[in-house]
Amino acid sequence: MDGEELIKSIESVTVRDMNWYYHAYQGVDSTYRLKRMLLEGIKCRLLLYDKRDLYGPYSYTFAKNGFHYISLSKDIDALPEKSSFLHYLNEINFIIDHIFAFKCSTKKEYERFRFTALPLRSSGYHDEYQVYRHISPKHFVGLQCSLLNWYYNGYTFRFADFKKLLTIMNEEGIDLPIYDYSRVIGDNVHVVDKSAFLEIYPKIQEDIKQKCYSKSLKEHRF
Structure with a gap:
């Protein structure tokens, strides 16, 4: 995937x-x-x-x-x-x-x-x-992010900030829900599985880097 x-x-x-x-x-x-x-x-x-x-x-x-x-x-x-x-x-x-x-x-x-x-x-x-x-x-009733928008825009730094946030929450025993508003429609949003995100984080970062590298190669091709 x-x-x-x-x-x-x-x-x-x-x-x-x-x-x-x-x-x-x-x-x-x-x-x-x-x-x-x-x-x-x-x-x-x-x-x-x-x-x-x-x-x-x-x-x-x-x-x-x-x-x-x-x-x-x-x-x-x-x-x-x-x-x-x-x-x-x-x-x-x-x-x-x-x-x-x-x-x-x-x-x-x-x-x-x-x-x-x-x-x-x-x-x-x-x-x-x-x-x-x-x-x-x-x-505080939760935290809002835009994971899919960050991915589409290649914002590796946003994902790094988000990982830092989740790490602090885990260390301090803070359990707030996280909502992704990338696909917000009316009152419908998406809730994020925090533990699962930490597991897939390295793969997301690597995928973004690969896509950016491939795009760069295409743009500089004669």
Whole structure:
């Protein structure tokens, strides 16, 4: 089986809750920071007291939130060019539920409040929400990925980030479901068998490398 068939073999159709929120984390985050997010929750910039958080790559995750808020997206059928949900669909996202979030406004005058604690939040997206200060792990209901999309695009680095995430979850005894949104249709998505993914991971990476190598040979053929 090639990578596509392998991925499909470890997934099964399930139903998502359309009220879920999503928070994308940057793949450049170190193992240290990712582990803290899983164990301690997602924090606004002011709560990130460690120098590795304030000055490291993790800090830019919150650049557009100001200092007091955490950005979330929600699938509410916004136009593609105005959809935060679609923009970050190929990232790894924390799926969050049962939390109070402020709906962002697209009004320009709200931008002046970006770095304040006032609940007057602005965004260029029509489906962005923001949560004040902290999101506890008790609100995590799963994680979202796009395995098939990563495979089609040859994103070996995404698979490496995903493997790092699953390894940390196993080490810390964190059992959250993983959903692949590559073939999302309405509320239908696919749930990923985490153990099976770790088994097929080397084969997927090798298949992508072989396909990229073959494509490169064809492009450079006289």
